[in-house]
Amino acid sequence: MAEPLAQPVSNLIQAFSRLPGIGPKTASRLAYFLLRADDEIALNLARALEELKARTLFCSVCLNIADQDPCRLCADPQRDPTVICVVEEPLDVQAIERTREFRGVYHVLHGAISPVEGIGPEDLKVRELMARVRRSLETETPVQELIVATNPNLEGEATAMYLARLFKPLGLRVTRLARGLPTGGDLEYADESTLANALTGRSEL
Amino acid sequence: MFLRRLWLDHFRNYRSLDLTFPQPWTLLQGGNAQGKTNLLEAIHYLATSKSSHARVEREVVGWSASEEPIPHARIRGQVERAGQVTELEILFTRRAQGNGFTKQVRINGVARRSLDLLGLLRAVLFMPQDIELVTGSPSIRRRYLDVALCQIDREYCRHLARYQKVLAHRNSLLRQLREGGARPGEPRVAAELGFWDEQLAEHGAHVLARRYAFLARLEPLAAAQHHLLSGCQERLHILYLPTFDPGHLGPQGLQELRAGHYRAPRAPLSPPVPAELAGRLQAHLETHRARELAAGATLAGPHRDDLVFLLDDRELRAYGSRGQQRTAALALKLAEVRAMAAETGDTPVLLLDDVMSELDARRREMVLEALSEVDQAILTATDWEDFTPGFRAQAYRLQVVAGQVRAGGKD
Ligand SMILES: [Zn+2]
Numbered sequence A: 001m002a003e004p005l006a007q008p009v010s011n012l013i014q015a016f017s018r019l020p021g022i023g024p025k026t027a028s029r030l031a032y033f034l035l036r037a038d039d040e041i042a043l044n045l046a047r048a049l050e051e052l053k054a055r056t057l058f059c060s061v062c063l064n065i066a067d068q069d070p071c072r073l074c075a076d077p078q079r080d081p082t083v084i085c086v087v088e089e090p091l092d093v094q095a096i097e098r099t100r101e102f103r104g105v106y107h108v109l110h111g112a113i114s115p116v117e118g119i120g121p122e123d124l125k126v127r128e129l130m131a132r133v134r135r136s137l138e139t140e141t142p143v144q145e146l147i148v149a150t151n152p153n154l155e156g157e158a159t160a161m162y163l164a165r166l167f168k169p170l171g172l173r174v175t176r177l178a179r180g181l182p183t184g185g186d187l188e189y190a191d192e193s194t195l196a197n198a199l200t201g202r203s204e205l
Numbered sequence B: 001m002f003l004r005r006l007w008l009d010h011f012r013n014y015r016s017l018d019l020t021f022p023q024p025w026t027l028l029q030g031g032n033a034q035g036k037t038n039l040l041e042a043i044h045y046l047a048t049s050k051s052s053h054a055r056v057e058r059e060v061v062g063w064s065a066s067e068e069p070i071p072h073a074r075i076r077g078q079v080e081r082a083g084q085v086t087e088l089e090i091l092f093t094r095r096a097q098g099n100g101f102t103k104q105v106r107i108n109g110v111a112r113r114s115l116d117l118l119g120l121l122r123a124v125l126f127m128p129q130d131i132e133l134v135t136g137s138p139s140i141r142r143r144y145l146d147v148a149l150c151q152i153d154r155e156y157c158r159h160l161a162r163y164q165k166v167l168a169h170r171n172s173l174l175r176q177l178r179e180g181g182a183r184p185g186e187p188r189v190a191a192e193l194g195f196w197d198e199q200l201a202e203h204g205a206h207v208l209a210r211r212y213a214f215l216a217r218l219e220p221l222a223a224a225q226h227h228l229l230s231g232c233q234e235r236l237h238i239l240y241l242p243t244f245d246p247g248h249l250g251p252q253g254l255q256e257l258r259a260g261h262y263r264a265p266r267a268p269l270s271p272p273v274p275a276e277l278a279g280r281l282q283a284h285l286e287t288h289r290a291r292e293l294a295a296g297a298t299l300a301g302p303h304r305d306d307l308v309f310l311l312d313d314r315e316l317r318a319y320g321s322r323g324q325q326r327t328a329a330l331a332l333k334l335a336e337v338r339a340m341a342a343e344t345g346d347t348p349v350l351l352l353d354d355v356m357s358e359l360d361a362r363r364r365e366m367v368l369e370a371l372s373e374v375d376q377a378i379l380t381a382t383d384w385e386d387f388t389p390g391f392r393a394q395a396y397r398l399q400v401v402a403g404q405v406r407a408g409g410k411d
Helices: A007-017 A024-036 A039-055 A090-099 A126-137 A154-170 A192-200 B036-048 B063-067 B128-135 B138-152 B154-179 B187-230 B253-258 B274-287 B289-295 B322-344 B361-371 B389-394
Strands: A080-087 A104-108 A145-148 A173-176 B002-011 B014-020 B025-029 B072-081 B084-094 B101-107 B110-112 B123-126 B236-241 B306-311 B349-353 B377-381 B396-401 B404-407
Touching (some): A007 A024, A024 A039, A090 A104, A090 A192, A104 A126, A126 A154, A154 A173, A154 B154, A154 B187, B002 B036, B014 B036, B014 B404, B025 B036, B025 B389, B036 B072, B036 B084, B036 B123, B128 B322, B138 B154, B138 B187, B138 B306, B138 B322, B154 B187, B154 B289, B187 B322, B187 B361, B236 B253, B236 B322, B306 B322, B322 B361, B349 B361
Parallel strands (some): A145 A173, B349 B377
Antiparallel strands (some): B101 B110, B236 B306, B396 B404
16 A cells, blocks of 8 residues: 555645645645745745735725725725726726726626526625715715626626616716627736727716 | 538447548438437537437447547538538537536637537438427427527527526526515516516517518428428418517417417418517516516516417317328428528538338428439438439448448449
């Protein structure tokens, strides 16, 4: 019988294989790579993982992942708080920031409506968005426009229509990114100029 | 349209096959379970990117595939059309985990979507079990329309695919609303269903309008074929049975149909107006909220529609003889060949699986006449004697034995 694996090694293999897209083979390869690599590489990874959980949080305003609350974007006085760009995922914020076209603030839904997967509006950060908009109406900078930048697929469209129905009665402008984004795709993969054009050419829902 | 060459790897009982079709008519002879039908199904698969009779798709990958490091099956064909040769390929690879396999499509060696395959090779397949078109469940008749129309019209296929996605979401949502005890009048019901209603109506209207238009072309052709095949004076009629009022049936029309009071139309119906259909379907959904919530499912739309076959006023499914049902099914398939040619300007490859043995001399004659209208026909038979010596002399003859094909055969 072969020598059993040392406990720390098999622990690490186990941990890796729980990650998405990583099978047992890749998990072993990664574990043995770290075992043989310079200490610095393994320790850096360990520190990064620890900080990921200890030093990140959800911004209480926009629900984006941040290292401070409110996040840098929400706290920035240069950003226009009356225009909110609503996205599905934190990565979509990065995609739109890269265009440098948008000077407003964000709201991250953490998903899209998908009845087949059992995801309804109550599973998204819609209630938080409603509270945020309502609160703003009492201030000097009430929200005036929601730009719905959900993905250009069926689930994204369903989410956009739902938000339009919900927020238009409050007197808000609800707009959608212009068509021209590759349909069926993800926002985060759209190239910068396409995304910038979609943003400037947005239309009323 | 002409299939020049066909390659199979591990497709059903074929380990490896490389077959050339040099002549317009190919006659495949072989005993039962030797692979005649599998060969026709492979060609039909290449044309439609779907299994021909809703069989379990994993049966596509044959047992011999397990000899390979990565189990797979492949259908590849060379299609000639107006002097241009296109190479089509479908590769099936077994998934590493779970059941089933992934399907990859290549056109001229370049990876493409399944949708891109449609229309590059068109085929009409007729098999003995196609009598189920008349006798079987409504889903068989819907599938018939969908497979025929997808080959003719990619727009149809796009709308159909979208419709099916929307339908799955909408059914899930209706189930969830039912479990949550939602009432039809509640604002959240309208808010959550609104988008799916609109989408279902939009894509459903396109599907329905196209089906009606296709049927308007197909129906008289089928009636004419039927008359020739049967020699009888009763006229074959095909009625479309919708699940909501499409607006062109007249006030009594839909009620009569839904109640099963079928009668031959006195005059051809004008097809419904597509733009109106969406509005009508959406209105129907809104007025039937309570029923749909109770059922937890979408009750109206093209996914629930059906066709009815009549001989004069008599419904064939309930009152026809076996022979009459078979003749009607064959008439429908032969009419499909002509309807497809009329819609696309190009004749499909006609695939006839063991049809002759069931027919008398007169009907055989009619089938052979249909062969002369297409560029290519591939037929199977258990006995060479099913075909006249004259026909055998004109056909390229092949014998199928245990997944192997060799040239030759009886004169
Ligand atoms: Zn924030």
